Amino acid sequence: VPVKGEVEFVHVDFGYSAHHPILHDISVLAQPGQKIAFVGATGAGKTTITNLINRFYDIQKGQILLDGIDIQLFAKKDLRRSLGIVLQDTHLFTGTIKDNIRFGKEDASMEEVIQAAKLANAHSFIERLPNGYETIITNDGASLSQGQRQLIAIARTAIIDPPVLILDEATSSIDTRTERLIEKGMDALMEGRTVFVIAHRLSTIQNADTIVVLEKGRIMEEGSHQQLLQKKGMYYQLHEGMFELS
Numbered sequence: 001v002p003v004k005g006e007v008e009f010v011h012v013d014f015g016y017s018a019h020h021p022i023l024h025d026i027s028v029l030a031q032p033g034q035k036i037a038f039v040g041a042t043g044a045g046k047t048t049i050t051n052l053i054n055r056f057y058d059i060q061k062g063q064i065l066l067d068g069i070d071i072q073l074f075a076k077k078d079l080r081r082s083l084g085i086v087l088q089d090t091h092l093f094t095g096t097i098k099d100n101i102r103f104g105k106e107d108a109s110m111e112e113v114i115q116a117a118k119l120a121n122a123h124s125f126i127e128r129l130p131n132g133y134e135t136i137i138t139n140d141g142a143s144l145s146q147g148q149r150q151l152i153a154i155a156r157t158a159i160i161d162p163p164v165l166i167l168d169e170a171t172s173s174i175d176t177r178t179e180r181l182i183e184k185g186m187d188a189l190m191e192g193r194t195v196f197v198i199a200h201r202l203s204t205i206q207n208a209d210t211i212v213v214l215e216k217g218r219i220m221e222e223g224s225h226q227q228l229l230q231k232k233g234m235y236y237q238l239h240e241g242m243f244e245l246s
Ligand SMILES: Nc1ncnc2c1ncn2[C@@H]1O[C@H](COP(=O)(O)OP(=O)(O)O)[C@@H](O)[C@H]1O
Pocket: 016, 022, 040, 041, 042, 043, 044, 045, 046, 047, 048, 049
């Protein structure tokens, strides 16, 4: 049965070790196709929350549901087939760019590879390489820029066409031009999917269906950009630049 992409956290508590709780009573609902943006300072728990959806770790209390079904009941393989993940660090393996893009769908045709690369905004730089899609990547992509590796990561996720997407928008140490390509690629990738995004761009935050403001592993505020601005609470202060996002 194809996954529709409803994701719900129900009163989730989590700690990396049993004696050291990190997340407290997290409840969030993402309807299919909705964008949930997490904001908060370093250490607030943004990465931890997103790592729970793919079951890198199991939770201590509460439930995480995918289409109403506890994710513990999915085989990890099936669960991860429904999830696309784009993080800051992408690991590429030694092989062609083509094979790196079709990593999650080994039987993908050349046409599908190109289509995914176009969506990701990676096609034009790949095409300019002397060997194009047949270019061999070695040493974790050391011959490519960090931004180019990230474009490949977006293409790699696009080809899987997952109903649920987990994104970390941080684009540190990337030149502005590539950053704009990445942003456009990520926007295209988000289209039509349920997205949990660790948001750094104002446009992503403002366009989110729900913004979740985290502090020390707790949800402090939750709502749309307009709702949270009107509240004149933490989000308002963030937005006014009284303190910083990370
Ligand atoms: N693998 C880990 N093992 C133990 N503690 C961790 C681990 N990853 C993160 N933490 C702790 O969990 C808390 C939340 O971190 P994190 O989810 O990375 O926050 P954010 O992404 O918002 O910066 C922090 O106190 C951090 O030190």
